[in-house]
Amino acid sequence: MIKYLVTVILCLALTGVKAQVATGPAPKNIQSPQVSKDGMVTFRFLAPNAQKVMLIMDDLKPRPMVKDTGGVWSFSANFAPDIYRYTFSVDGNVLPDPNNPYIKPLFKRALAQSLAYVPGPAELSWELKDVPHGVLSQHFFRSKIVGDDRDMRVYTPPGYDPKRKEPYPVLYLFHGLTDETSAWVTAGRENIIMDNLIAEGKAKPMIIINTLGYGAPEMFEPGTGQRTKEAYKKNEELFMAELFKEAIPMVEKLYNVGKTKKYRAVAGLSMGGAQTLDAGLNNPDVFDYVGSFSPAIILLDPDLDKAFPNLNESVNKKLKLVWIGIGKDDYLAPALRKYVDWLKTKNIKFQYKETEGVHSYQVWRRYLTEFAPLLFK
Amino acid sequence: MIKYLVTVILCLALTGVKAQVATGPAPKNIQSPQVSKDGMVTFRFLAPNAQKVMLIMDDLKPRPMVKDTGGVWSFSANFAPDIYRYTFSVDGNVLPDPNNPYIKPLFKRALAQSLAYVPGPAELSWELKDVPHGVLSQHFFRSKIVGDDRDMRVYTPPGYDPKRKEPYPVLYLFHGLTDETSAWVTAGRENIIMDNLIAEGKAKPMIIINTLGYGAPEMFEPGTGQRTKEAYKKNEELFMAELFKEAIPMVEKLYNVGKTKKYRAVAGLSMGGAQTLDAGLNNPDVFDYVGSFSPAIILLDPDLDKAFPNLNESVNKKLKLVWIGIGKDDYLAPALRKYVDWLKTKNIKFQYKETEGVHSYQVWRRYLTEFAPLLFK
Numbered sequence: 115m116i117k118y119l120v121t122v123i124l125c126l127a128l129t130g131v132k133a134q135v136a137t138g139p140a141p142k143n144i145q146s147p148q149v150s151k152d153g154m155v156t157f158r159f160l161a162p163n164a165q166k167v168m169l170i171m172d173d174l175k176p177r178p179m180v181k182d183t184g185g186v187w188s189f190s191a192n193f194a195p196d197i198y199r200y201t202f203s204v205d206g207n208v209l210p211d212p213n214n215p216y217i218k219p220l221f222k223r224a225l226a227q228s229l230a231y232v233p234g235p236a237e238l239s240w241e242l243k244d245v246p247h248g249v250l251s252q253h254f255f256r257s258k259i260v261g262d263d264r265d266m267r268v269y270t271p272p273g274y275d276p277k278r279k280e281p282y283p284v285l286y287l288f289h290g291l292t293d294e295t296s297a298w299v300t301a302g303r304e305n306i307i308m309d310n311l312i313a314e315g316k317a318k319p320m321i322i323i324n325t326l327g328y329g330a331p332e333m334f335e336p337g338t339g340q341r342t343k344e345a346y347k348k349n350e351e352l353f354m355a356e357l358f359k360e361a362i363p364m365v366e367k368l369y370n371v372g373k374t375k376k377y378r379a380v381a382g383l384s385m386g387g388a389q390t391l392d393a394g395l396n397n398p399d400v401f402d403y404v405g406s407f408s409p410a411i412i413l414l415d416p417d418l419d420k421a422f423p424n425l426n427e428s429v430n431k432k433l434k435l436v437w438i439g440i441g442k443d444d445y446l447a448p449a450l451r452k453y454v455d456w457l458k459t460k461n462i463k464f465q466y467k468e469t470e471g472v473h474s475y476q477v478w479r480r481y482l483t484e485f486a487p488l489l490f491k
Numbered sequence: 492m493i494k495y496l497v498t499v500i501l502c503l504a505l506t507g508v509k510a511q512v513a514t515g516p517a518p519k520n521i522q523s524p525q526v527s528k529d530g531m532v533t534f535r536f537l538a539p540n541a542q543k544v545m546l547i548m549d550d551l552k553p554r555p556m557v558k559d560t561g562g563v564w565s566f567s568a569n570f571a572p573d574i575y576r577y578t579f580s581v582d583g584n585v586l587p588d589p590n591n592p593y594i595k596p597l598f599k600r601a602l603a604q605s606l607a608y609v610p611g612p613a614e615l616s617w618e619l620k621d622v623p624h625g626v627l628s629q630h631f632f633r634s635k636i637v638g639d640d641r642d643m644r645v646y647t648p649p650g651y652d653p654k655r656k657e658p659y660p661v662l663y664l665f666h667g668l669t670d671e672t673s674a675w676v677t678a679g680r681e682n683i684i685m686d687n688l689i690a691e692g693k694a695k696p697m698i699i700i701n702t703l704g705y706g707a708p709e710m711f712e713p714g715t716g717q718r719t720k721e722a723y724k725k726n727e728e729l730f731m732a733e734l735f736k737e738a739i740p741m742v743e744k745l746y747n748v749g750k751t752k753k754y755r756a757v758a759g760l761s762m763g764g765a766q767t768l769d770a771g772l773n774n775p776d777v778f779d780y781v782g783s784f785s786p787a788i789i790l791l792d793p794d795l796d797k798a799f800p801n802l803n804e805s806v807n808k809k810l811k812l813v814w815i816g817i818g819k820d821d822y823l824a825p826a827l828r829k830y831v832d833w834l835k836t837k838n839i840k841f842q843y844k845e846t847e848g849v850h851s852y853q854v855w856r857r858y859l860t861e862f863a864p865l866l867f868k
Contacts, residue, residue, distance in 0.1 A: 145713045145714045148714065160584040161538075161541075161582065161584060162582050162583065163542050163582050164538075164541070185583070205537075205540050205562070206539065207538060207589065209586065209589040210602060212584065212586040212587065212602050213600070214602055215596055215598065215601060217596075217602065217603075219594075221592065223590065224589060224590060224592060225587060225588065225590065226594075244633060249630055251627065254624040255624065263619060336525070337522045
């Protein structure tokens with residue numbers, strides 16, 4: 115019996131099966147996504163009895179997959195060097211790719227979205243290069259304001275010196291709805307982008323803070339969570355309170371950072387882009403720089419005079435930069451255009467641009483690459 | 492058109508659908524795992540056309556799931572408070588649970604194993620409590636020895652002081668085969684266990700290092716990786732070189748830690764348990780404490796006189812503790828018993844225990860809880 119067991123274990127240990135010491139039956143060895151040198155990407159999913167399998171990518175347009183005789187569904191196409199978010203829709207179930215460890219985790223209700231990485235030239239800001247790397251840290255604390263146990267992620271730049279005489283500047287960088295605190299790292303590659311920008315002398319060494327962007331996290335609770343209008347309102351209000359009363363003071367206690375507005379920037383994407391406008395335009399004495407990436411304006415009070423009660427031309431003297439961008443094919447673009455028109459009626463100074471792209475991290479990595487060099491000059 | 496879009500977006504934003512701003516079609520809202528207050532756990536997976544769906548847990552015994560009329564497969568049973576690893580086997584495809592964000596990520600080839608958390612009393616060492624929390628950090632570097640870009644994770648205890656006069660002790664804590672560097676955090680909850688032990692005064696504040704345990708990571712590469720006997724040999728040799736020549740020097744440069752053996756402990760599970768014996772017993776001038784949890788002895792040279800070429804009684808004076816444990820139902824137990832007999836023939840002093848359990852983090856969380864308080868006294 116022992117001999118049999120040892121033989122079984124040796125076979126397990128010395129062959130190419132997946133997760134063998136721990137997981138159970140060896141699944142088929144399926145490679146997905148398979149990326150060839152010319153940018154051809156093949157996505158695969160094993161489901162011999164499924165009737166309809168589709169690939170869902172950043173543009174949300176379902177791409178039908180085709181089944182082979184072995185029960186493996188696949189889709190192949192050429193993709194430019196970039197990082198693509200995707201899931202499989204399998205007879206109504208939406209799944210990340212079980213063969214791909216590269217994911218963007220989600221908050222509370224769902225596992226993750228998969229990420230397909232198509233390597234590109236070194237000019238792309240998110241390509242890992244042989245430059246000094248910053249450190250990512252994760253802090254855990256109980257929020258008295260929200261009433262939950264949560265985390266906060268911190269990027270410290272290469273060679274960060276807690277005793278440096280000139281304190282470091284800080285960029286508060288917010289994630290989107292359904293993301294958790296790691297999203298700007300996993301899909302956004304903020305650490306790699308900043309490492310590269312700093313190595314090239316394009317951006318100042320700065321600290322980046324990724325807070326958890328929920329003031330009402332219970333609305334994501336499986337089974338009981340309700341995403342009502344009231345829940346979103348509470349989410350925004352308590353997130354703002356948590357940011358100003360807990361997160362910023364904690365950062366300024368734990369790290370060697372400046373405690374005045376010239377050392378602070380705020381930016382974010384989608385829900386976080388709206389939170390950025392709320393935090394930045396409503397608190398022009400706290401931040402000098404505001405970067406709103408594809409903001410989900412609809413998550414703020416639809417009565418903009420209530421969402422921005424004291425906003426007037428006086429902020430133009432206080433804020434050094436208000437930067438707003440969105441992909442022109444983003445489904446949130448029409449609402450943002452209306453908001454931009456409203457800002458103009460208020461005589462607020464800001465930079466606005468529409469770029470190629472949809473509602474995706476492909477756009478947001480590029481925006482961070484463009485925005486970070488404008489800060490703390 | 493704009494009005495239609497705004498309406499669609501508002502509906503998306505204000506209802507309970509999952510991942511709506513980004514993911515695409517709303518999947519069925521399935522709760523899995525659902526844990527009731529009395530410990531009843533229900534696992535669910537939507538697959539209306541699948542023919543055979545099984546739940547695979549730590550004991551690797553497939554549990555058949557049953558399909559309801561809506562196409563949802565489920566399995567329910569009572570489970571004691573703990574954290575359980577599981578995947579779904581769906582017509583031959585092995586998947587993590589798409590509705591559960593709590594996972595243990597895997598290295599290169601596969602996404603993850605899901606974790607089902609059944610809360611328990613505060614006495615359980617891995618329960619999150621309102622005590623001071625340590626910080627987790629992730630460092631990125633190029634290994635010249637292995638030739639890859641890799642990471643290293645660091646737990647610093649609550650209130651870690653880089654300038655403290657007495658340097659901190661360090662526990663090097665190794666993961667298992669197919670794990671990546673976060674495994675001791677996600678499934679092992681090392682940070683929570685240490686926070687609790689330190690708060691209770693049971694363990695000394697210490698730093699924990701989770702290195703990447705692969706000297707031949709290319710053997711996991713999708714498509715090209717081969718897990719041959721030679722690859723495993725290289726894996727062990729280069730991991731040892733990387734540990735001693737890169738990882739330990741880096742830790743001792745970056746952190747306020749002692750640089751002599753009385754400040755160093757090494758422990759690990761499964762593959763990491765074997766690596767621990769290799770690192771510890773073969774280098775008794777480097778570490779004072781050795782903890783081998785359910786070691787996969789089969790991954791070392793089967794000729795133990797070659798795997799431990801200089802091992803003799805002299806280590807008994809050098810090592811303060813050699814601690815070896817395994818679950819009595821672990822499939823690696825028979826091989827370990829033979830190894831333990833061999834250690835006895837060499838007159839090596841060690842503690843050995845067999846506990847309840849299989850090859851799982853349920854065992855390893857308890858071992859860390861028992862082992863950490865024995866260190867640095």
